[in-house]
Amino acid sequence: MIEKLKSIKEKFHEVEASIYQPDIINDIKIYSALNKEYKKLSKIVALYDSYELILNNIKEAKEVLNNEKEEEFRELAKQELTVALEKKTEMEEALRNALIPNDPNDSRNIVLEIRAGIGGDEAAIFTGDLFRMYKRFAEKMKWDFSVVDTLEGTAGGCKEIICTITGEDVYGHMKYESGVHRVQRVPATETQGRIHTSAASVVVLLEAGDVEVKLDLNDVRKDTFCSSGPGGQSVNTTYSAIRLTHIPTGLVVSCQDGKSQIKNYEKALKVLRSRLYDMEVKKQQEAIGMERKSMVKSGNRGDKIRTYNFPQGRATDHRIGYTEHNLNAILDGAILDMIEALRIADNAQKLQTGEI
Template sequence: MFDQLEDLVQKFEDIGEMISDPMVIADQDRWQKLMKEHSDLRPIVEKYKEYKDTLAAIEDALMMLEDKLDDDFRELVKEELSENKKRVEPLENEIKLLLLPKDPNDEKNVIVEIRGGAGGDEAALFAADLYRMYNRYAERQKWKTELMEVNESGIGGFKEVIFMIKGQGVYSKLKYESGVHRVQRIPSTESGGRIHTSTVTVAILPEAEEVDVELNMNDVRIDVFRASGNGGQCVNTTDSAVRATHVPTGLVVSCQDEKSQLKNKEKALKVLRARLYDMEQAKQHAEMAAEKKSQVGTGDRSERIRTYNFPQGRVTDHRVGLTLHRLDTILDGDLEEIVDTLTTVDQTEKLKLVTNE
């Protein structure tokens, strides 16, 4: 590990010199890539320097204790030595975490698919609540959202809604949201005051570029049709809605949010490409040995990951046993504590695997 760290320090210093070179600066594409690499290496290099400084301080303290010191100064040195010894193991673990292989999708934008499951209208209403929650979270993170497709239930809910979130590190924050979200509350239509349980499925798909997945248009059937809306609203008089079918897999994506057929086609193909990429990723994950998988993972679509209990005002994430009694703020987009906990647990599990190898 230490040889690797020394190599990274040298690489960091070399890149630091390169990004100051006028010839490199003139090539903006290369300069930006080097700047990103330099930025990515900085946390590891700085943590390693802190680790080496701590070891040096321990060595200095041990040497000082071999000399004749007055009692007060000796106690001061011993106290400093004890504090630095306590820092060594945590620093080693932090370095190991920083050295863990990065998820190649972490910096990607995402396509979010939310669908009402068991519970009919109540599930559709909660799907709309989750859509708002992720939009509010995106606003807090200074991310941008773009609606791709929506299928309304007619009472303010969504049978299905697909949208894109663009920004820095979106997938790294939201990748643990895939799965079944369960809601327990008294529906407004329930006269008896009984609590109903409904479910909504969420899928977080990393945006797939053309280099990530090869989409042969000979395998795609494009159908156009007239867009429709609830109560006669948003009804177009032209065939602007698009349905894209990937014949080999049977995947079907429809988009009618835009008035332009071309824009709807672009959105449909973007979602289709993301689903194909996700299928390939899922296949690769399934082929991994069971012991290689982290405990948190990126969310099985059929796995119940979280419960939102309205009568008790609590949210429970079942994967990590986290319960928070602030349902309102979470549904208003305050997901930071949940995201941080899931990330920490996932990294810890991966660290255990690396340590045991």
């Protein structure tokens, strides 16, 4: 591990020297790539520097114990050695996690789909709550969040909502959110004060590019229709909404978010490509038997991954048994700590199973 860290530190200094060269600064594409690598390496180098400092403290404490006769100094050295050895163990664990290679897909953008499950009107309201939670989380992460299509619930919320999220390491954070989310609370529609259990499914799809999906537009039927719902005077008067049907698979994607038919078409096409890409990836994984059965990243639509319990004010992720008692903050987008706990558990599993 030490040799690898030394190599990373050398690479860091090379990148640091290159990034301020005038020809690099003037090339936005190269500068952006180097700057991204610089940020990534700087975190590991900072950990390594702290680790080297701890090793030096251990060495000095041991020298005092070997050479010092005065009992008072020896006692201080013993205390410092005990603390330094504990920190050394912690730092080694942190460095092992930092050296775990990222999933190459972590930096990619996503299509997010949220659908109401069991629970009727309450499930639709909960779907709306999850939509707001992810929207607020995206704002905190400084990501771009765009709605593609919504199907509103009869008593509020949404029966279905599709969005795109773009930004830094979007998939790396959001990949843990796929699965069934469950809520336990007294619905606004409940007259007897009984606690109900409702659910919504979350699907996180990698945003696919033109290269990854060979989509023949001759296989896609395009229909236009009038938008419905909020939108001002143009609603129900202009055919700006788009419905795309992929004839070979039967996949249907709609977009009526904007007033521009062209922009709605581009958004719908993006979602269609992502769904086709997801289907292709799953076929490949099944064919070569490489799909990892991870408790953390299972993300199947039938997997109950998290419960939001209002009477107890808690949110529990069932994959790792992680609970937070700040439900209101979580539903306001404060889910980074939970996602970080899932990431750490996922990395620990990878190390244990020898995947990395």
